[in-house]
Amino acid sequence: MALASLPLLLLLVYCGSSRALELVPSDQKILEKSEGDKVTLECKYNVGPMDIGTLDIDWDLVSADTQKPDQSIIMFSGGVTYVNSEELKNRVHFSSPDPSDGDASIEIVNLKSTDTGSYQCKVKKVPGMKSRKIALSVYLKPAKPRCFIEGSQQIGKDLSLKCESKEGTPPVTYQWFKLTGQQPRPPGLNWDPASGTLPVKNASQYHSGTYRCLANNRVGSEECMLILNVVPPSNVAGVVAGAIIGTLLSLGLVGLLVFFCCKKQREKKYEKEVQHEIREDVAPPKSRNSTARSYIGSNHSSLGSLSPSNIDGYSKARYNQVPSEEHERPQSQTPNFVPPKVAGPNLSRMGAIPVMVPAQSKDGSIV
Structure with a gap:
């Protein structure tokens, strides 16, 4: 039971x-x-x-x-x-x-x-x-990484493709992909998954193209891209020579400009000095009456050097040759001209030279 x-x-x-x-x-x-x-x-x-x-x-x-x-x-x-x-x-x-x-x-x-x-x-x-x-x-998933190239992008040079993410819970790993061309990854190239560095030895134009880096950890991933353009080495000597020649030409042009500017200033300064000297040194023009008086005065000065024997004939001949329009007029048209009296100091300022005139009689003989 x-x-x-x-x-x-x-x-x-x-x-x-x-x-x-x-x-x-x-x-x-x-x-x-x-x-x-x-x-x-x-x-x-x-x-x-x-x-x-x-x-x-x-x-x-x-x-x-x-x-x-x-x-x-x-x-x-x-x-x-x-x-x-x-x-x-x-x-x-x-x-x-x-x-x-x-x-x-x-x-x-x-x-x-x-x-x-x-x-x-x-x-x-x-x-x-x-x-x-x-x-x-x-x-913490990786932050957006930064892609950059370290080294010279010239044929035959060594360079490195870098990929860095500043944030992300470790471990963060990196992968590189070449987007241009038939192959999804760089042929013959190995990168460090921990550092994200892709070294390129003896670069050639075959390595040129667009690359993508993927940074990832357990919970997420981010990517960045860059373009690698491998070119022939540049002519450094030609570039330096061209720079030197260009610098010398520039200096020569500046020197010519300075020379012509200084020359122009000197010419302007000389013209001003010449004009100033003309205004100060040139005497004002003389009137007809002063010319005639100067002519007569010069004849009187000449008489002072003559001897008494020929003074009579010379004075008559010279006084009859005064180059004046009034003396060339007919006798009927010639007015009675009385020369004005001019003081001695004024005559000196006008350029007259004082002379000694011998006394004469009415018939012209020297007393």
Whole structure:
């Protein structure tokens, strides 16, 4: 009899246990996300008829130090939601508006690297209690890398293609691709995935083209591009000679301009000095009367040097030859001209030379 009732007892125990609180299986064990993303930590459950107690849901951040208590993040108790973490305040909430409907999953938005850790979901409903842990790792994806060329882009020279990303959770690896041509990667070239350096030895025009660098880590990737143009070496000697000749020609042109400017200034200065001297030194023109008087005075001066024997004939002949329009007129038209008296000092200023005239009688003989 006792043996016959044993299978029935086991059946009742099995049926009762199948109705107890249980968590829905999930594939989430380890999650990897990037900063700024959002994540949903799943925790769904089923309640059996024997679980008649109050429903409590609690999410904790498990401490890495076993000697320290876990940190409570968010909880649902008595139909009310409580957020207990200042770090996750306004960034964490239950996925379902009513967690008592069997979904205790939570969602964290705008993830940060400090959110990395192990999260534990605990669902309690007396007499049942179940829990689950999920590991979350938050990474910083690589920042947009910078592509550049180091070295001379000339045939026969050695150069390197560089790719650098300033941010990103390690390890960050790099890959190079040649976009022009039939081959997706640089033929015969090997790069360092850790540093992102692609060395090019003995460069030729075959290496010219457009290249793409891809920087990536666990949670994301970014890329940059550059153009490599390998050209023949330039004629350095010709360039230097051309620069020297151009400099000499420029200096010569400047020298000519300075010379002509100085010459022009000297000519202008000379013209001004000459005009100034003419205005100061040239005497004003003389009138006809002063010319006649000067002529007569010169004849008188000549008389002073003659002897008494020939003074009479010479004076008559010279006085009859005065070049004046008045003397050339007919006798009837010639007015009686009386020369004005001029003082001695005025005569000196006019350029006259004082002479001694011998006294004469009425007949012209010297007394």
